Amino acid sequence: MAMVITFAEPLTSLVFRRIIRELEPTTFAKGLTNRQPMQMLSVNLNPTAPQVQQTVANGMQFQKLSVVRVNEDAVANKAVEELIVDPNQIVYRNMNYSRWDNISGLYWDMNAEAITSVLDNVPIRAIRLEYLDRFLFDGDPDQASAKGVIKQGSEVVTPHIFHLNDLWHSHTGKLEKTDGENRRLFQVNIDMIDMVGPDSIPKRSIALVSAVEDRFAGGGLEGGTVSSLRATFDDLHKQVKELFKSVVDDGMLAAVGLEND
Incomplete structure (x- = not known):
């Protein structure tokens, strides 16, 4: 299951850093204790633009890991829940989906403050549930x-x-x-x-x-x-x-x- 909020324009670096600070305690409290920076490739496919534009944006990934068996002889850590934030979007994935009320409550407990900061600064291009x-x-x-x-x-x-x-x-x-x-x-x-x-x-x-x-x-x-x-x-x-x-x-x-x- 994935919940995606895409922004109509990129967050400034100042706002992005503030959102990461807001997410650090809430993600940790919900068990997403593995944190690592990411580089995200963004491609602009606007047909009115003179050419396809590619930009690289820094993002942050928060994960909850669980030990799973990958074959008869080995186990490995696998993400069962993750939140990815970059200047263009917020993506939440839960691989152990139960009931919507539970997932929705967890999501908003974890993200309400950060999403408020997003809404105060940029409009929203799309909202997706998958x-x-x-x-x-x-x-x-x-x-x-x-x-x-x-x-x-x-x-x-x-x-x-x-x-x-x-x-x-x-x-x-x-x-x-x-x-x-x-x-x-x-x-x-x-x-x-x-x-x-x-x-x-x-x-x-x-x-x-x-x-x-x-x-x-x-x-x-x-x-x-x-x-x-x-x-x-x-x-x-x-x-x-x-x-x-x-x-x-x-x-x-x-x-x-x-x-x-």
Whole structure:
């Protein structure tokens, strides 16, 4: 699960440093004790610009690590939760997703002060909520099928995948107008891939990315508050859950407890 806030213009170095100071105690209190600086490459694809512009920005990564088995003979530290901040965006990822109310409460406890500083200084270009779900197949990979996992007849799924027993992908999306020229993106990316687990045996799996993103036109969203952004994320959560239910087979929804949710 990922929550992304993209800024309409970069933070100044002074504001960026203040936000990092504000995040240090709150991330530590929530268990994100591993901290390391990062260099982020930003690419400007504005079609009105004379050429593609690339800039390098300094960022900071806060992580919660957990020991996981990578194969039969070795274990390693793996990030189970992380917050990445750079002058252009704040990205939060949680790899041990439980319930939305729990995740949302943790997120705002950790980030409310820093996001207030962002909103006081720059407008917002986009707000995005994204989920990654994996469905693993047992047995012969050549027998793995989208049937029984992905809903046949869904308008956001390409139909040819139901006739394939090899690797494939289906990437679709649409933009809907919301207020004025603002738009909401609905995105569904589905890939049949081979993964190697701790037992070193490849397993065929379906990776499903469901995302909903609000994009703000012109100079971006100004005058936002923590409460308004929280309400937006709550709405995106409802929308992305409905999007997931429109993609996943009814039998699989029942298996994960979403058929009557």
